[in-house]
Amino acid sequence: MTRAREASDRFLALLPAETRADLRVIHSPLIETVPLDVELSLAGVRGVIFTSANGVSAAARLTERRDLPAWCVGGATTAAARAHRWGAECVGRDADELVRTLIARRPEDPLSHLRGVHARGDIAARLSAAGIETREAVVYDQRLLPLTPQAVQALAGADPVIVPLFSPRAARHFASLATGRAPLYLAAMSHAVAEPVSSLNFNTLKVSKAPTAQTMAQAVTSLVARAGRVVGGSDED
CATH class of the missing domain: 3.40.50.10090 (Rossmann fold)
Structure with missing residues (x-):
């Protein structure tokens, strides 16, 4: 999660319970x-x-x-x-x-x-x-804040990493920090948020249908399902 803890917790509460159960949440706010x-x-x-x-x-x-x-x-x-x-x-x-x-x-x-x-x-x-x-x-x-050690470790690993990005500035900062080999699944609040990370080596970049927390939660939910299919050996829609 790339926002402050309180905002991140509110966002996580919007995800379906079964989606949250599939996640290991890492808190690494990009902006203080x-x-x-x-x-x-x-x-x-x-x-x-x-x-x-x-x-x-x-x-x-x-x-x-x-x-x-x-x-x-x-x-x-x-x-x-x-x-x-x-x-x-x-x-x-x-x-x-x-x-x-x-x-x-x-x-x-x-x-x-x-x-x-x-x-x-x-x-x-x-x-x-x-x-x-x-x-x-x-x-x-x-x-701007650095990535936490836990986030750096996750990005260096082999498991899929799902990153929700809510502002162009946070996206630019993440793009400057993101290294490693982990498959990236990026959710962007808007096309303006997606643009700074469009040059990263990602598996999927999904733009929210509207700039709201609810539609971002839907985007993240779909990315969790897609990442799970990749881990399970299939990435078919």
Whole structure:
């Protein structure tokens, strides 16, 4: 598992019990989230944008304001914002969908995107260009981590290794670290996530049908079945 333990455990819970029973789970987060001790001013802001649960938890440390609507990407981010007492609504499965939805709905502005150091989608710039004034505040950092010894050992072995990748940056980092002879079965959250690992020597690269945890779980489940067929001597669909 390539994300932090809490997020990885939530994802594993989405897999069927019989799939989990076939796995030896190795936790090797590729990115560490570090909240920043910064001053967060929401003066004059009429709504906040969250694109990750990490942004929610980091912002919750920096402000006690909960009177603003929170426009969110994805169910997990929305649930995290509600748990921290924001009036949150999921308005997209990814940044592009969030931008399209907010442009169509024209919420009262200005808005503020509370994000990490590394962010994709140019949300604030695109919304501002569409006439919805949107600011940005960086509230956490995402630091790259080395593979754990257990992950290195697995990649050096002969057994299939299934790797779920959830962001382009994590995928680029994994591509820079991945060595060894283990058959790789890669699940990518999107085509943008798949691109950095497309040059690796993998057995299968499966792109999730949608950028959601549920469809990623389906992709991983299919890879577990495929890897099992390879181990058993067949790889026929």
